[in-house]
Amino acid sequence: MTYRILLVDDEAMTKRSLYKILTGANASYRIVGEASDGAEALQIARREQPHLIITDISMPVMDGIELIQRLREDGLDMDIIILSGYGEFEYAQEALRHGVVDYILKPMKQEQVTLLVEKRFDHFMKSRQTAIIKSQLIAPISSAAERIGHELWIANEPGMRKEMRSLSSLLDDTEFMQEERISLLRDAASLISNRLQPQFPHQAWELPYEGQSYGQASESFAAWLDKLLNEIRDKRNWGKRGVIQQAIDYIKTNFADSELNLEKVLAPLGISSTHFYHMLMEETGMSYIAYLTQIRMDHAKELLEHSDLKTYEVGQRCGYPDYPHFTKRFKRQVGLSPSEYRKNMQQA
Incomplete structure (x- = not known):
């Protein structure tokens, strides 16, 4: 898998050093462009869609801070690592507020560059694997949510609980982190709500508070379904x-x-x-x-x-x-x- 990197610095020596360090560190790294200022980098980023941008802060025409702002305004959410001198700490803080993932102090050390980029590459690969697994789960989760909605609508409690177990089994068998499982549970809840609307207006599922574990979220989800079941029974004169x-x-x-x-x-x-x-x-x-x-x-x-x-x-x-x-x-x-x-x- 190719990891696409854009280098941005007005100093040619810095870009040459980064190119040499990165291309020698991992065969998956590919330098898709080099720019000397933010304006040039913005054009390359729009065209090449890199996974990572390493950019200096102080540059002519358009500096690193404005480049980051423009990228985010364009909806480009690639990782960004900034190059920062010792006298640019306030600029670095501002960049971090715009979603920069890390920074490298000048003068650069090869070990630091290699370690930081390797860290972002590992994160990229894990995110990509998660996206693949999630895409494979979309159809079965959608199907399970549709069946839960159907069993709810006909007020069939045994059927609803059977389909709930099927959905739980799908989520329990994944290697996802807790946050990703909760996200999938939210997706299922949304599909169930859509299945019941507009015949049965109801309150959508919401977690009582953020930071819950998947187990707590699963219990909250089950309680929401029980509440819907009782409301449907009452509405339809059970x-x-x-x-x-x-x-x-x-x-x-x-x-x-x-x-x-x-x-x-x-x-x-x-x-x-x-x-x-x-x-x-x-x-x-x-x-x-x-x-x-x-x-x-x-x-x-x-x-x-x-x-x-x-x-x-x-x-x-x-x-x-x-x-x-x-x-x-x-x-x-x-x-x-x-x-x-x-x-x-x-x-x-």
Whole structure:
């Protein structure tokens, strides 16, 4: 892996010394540019995007302090080491306030230069490895967060806890530092919040205070999920949710009954059709007829794709004994006739 370095100093001898020290210290170091003032260095930095800049403070045209300020204004966050003389301590302090990672006192000592650059190179390699591992975790963490959000929304506590364990396992198996694990936990919390919005406005997860360990953050995260679960149960009238689930199970079991109507579904439940309508809308976002039709059409598509039944037989098995009515309803829902749908699936 090449580590790109830009040297900035108005003294040619200093740049030659740095070049010799660094190119001889590590084969991964590559000097991508040399500049004699801040303005020249800024142009090179924009073009070459170095990982490290070693710059003098006192230079003509644009000094090191202004160079650092301009780099940060441009959003360039590479590491910067400053070269400082004994009489430039106040300038060095100002540079450190702008995010400079270290400084080298002039006259330079080879051991100091080598040690400081090696330290930044090691940090760069660890950060790069962390970024690679994190990128590999994005998909599984996103998937786990999506599943947690789903289980929360349907108020399935066992399912939520199972997915929480899956997420914890992902984070526990990494070699990340505590701060990086907490960052990933924040990402998961954000994804869960997005999954629940806008149907369920809620307070986002926040750590009670900074500086917590990963274990403390994990406990706080679990407590937040428990709080969300209880709030969702309260909002959705949890005591009556079992009723709506019974109705849904009944529809899924009996959708092939061509005479399946709302009265049949509600008969064993003891709730009004108006109350049921609101509960079903909250659970599925659909009315009774729309939900029943969706269940029937999904099953019809399965049979058309994976069975040799004639299309009128598919209609009969899905609650449509009248074939023209089945064809009309299927085309309105799917956009194709049953025969066209089957043909498309066979050609796919």
